[in-house]
Amino acid sequence: MESKRQARKPLDDATNRVNQTPARTEAKKPVRWDKASLEQYLDVVGLKGSARKRVFNYYTGNMPPAPRTSTTGPTLESAGTQPANTTKASTTSNAKAAKAATGASSSRKRKAETSLSLEDEIAAYKRNLDDIVDPDSFDDEIMPNCTTVRGRINKLFDGGIMTKAEFCRATGCNSNSLSNFLKAKGPMGGCNSSVYANGWRWLRQREAAGLKMPDVKKRQLQEAKAAGAGASGSKSSITTAASLPDISGIHLNGEEADSVSVYDTCDEIRKKINAHLKTPGLTQAQFCRDLYAQLNAPTIKSIQSKQLADFRAGKGSRTGAKSTVFYTAYVYFEKLRIAQGKPKSKHRETMEEIWMSRGGFDRDMDHRTYCITSSDKGMYWDQYGLSITYPL
Structure with a gap:
């Protein structure tokens, strides 16, 4: 027992060692930018006015350093600066400057995104992305159920983004398989169809590439409003x-x-x-x-x-x-x-x-109505809803 106590003796001083004051580390000074590089960076993010002046003064050493602020957009901190602590006033001013830089950049991005016409946006969404995203890279992912995939495919057709023939060519499916899959019901209806797997890979490719399905109605409504506002009282040709x-x-x-x-x-x-x-x-x-x-x-x-x-x-x-x-x-x-x-x-x-x-089209008979014919004749409904018999 005595030998065990002696072996554990070094733990007796654990409290003293825990309470020791850690060594002080000096705060890193912010990285200084040369004026030419900073001017170029501020042009890229689109920062102007007083916010640009404050940021420029700070990162060229003409202003006391401020605490690092957390932002979601492209800021100067992400380029390698490490500001130290400072007063509340300087913190607020630099936070506003960083926010202005982020807002300007995101605003430019939104303008660039909306500058595409609806036709160009649809064309970009439909293009072949095999050279950018490998469709086989999603084989290990869990696929959504058939109802979800079916809904997204129908959204393509309803919005006029693609025709069924275009979708078949893009996914390597035939028209009969597509029709059967769209007619299926329930979350598992059509799970063995090639349209289910190929269609999901095609849609997933666009997600991975950061392409959103164009909202045709929303874009058309925006274009109609813009056309109506700029028509100076003349009627717009777009129906809303x-x-x-x-x-x-x-x-x-x-x-x-x-x-x-x-x-x-x-x-x-x-x-x-x-x-x-x-x-x-x-x-x-x-x-x-x-x-x-x-x-x-x-x-x-x-x-x-x-x-x-x-x-x-x-x-x-x-x-x-x-x-x-x-x-x-x-x-x-x-x-x-x-x-x-x-x-x-x-x-x-x-x-x-x-x-x-x-008295008009007969609404008492539909595709579920059974009709009796002779054993040597068959029957079908023609394009006008008339029953046509034919010899077997």
């Missing part, structure tokens, strides 16, 4: 949500009982919806409210965005014919056509010739 005509005073036959005769197919209404949703400033939520307003004897509380999405995802002249979205969208676009004074399309005139004697 605020410039859409009021259709509340327009009445259609059969509207009171929600039985307006329809002369458009589901596919045609889908085209109109997709084009209408590109209107700057128009949201899907607002469009759903506009559709619900066309019902005079509603049997539902509202039209949800999911109902709109389900209808838009369909394909076929009768796919979605029983949907409330189909009927209300037809009424809405017919009123909008009348308010804008536009003529009927060729498709609309053909539909009237076919369906006028039948």
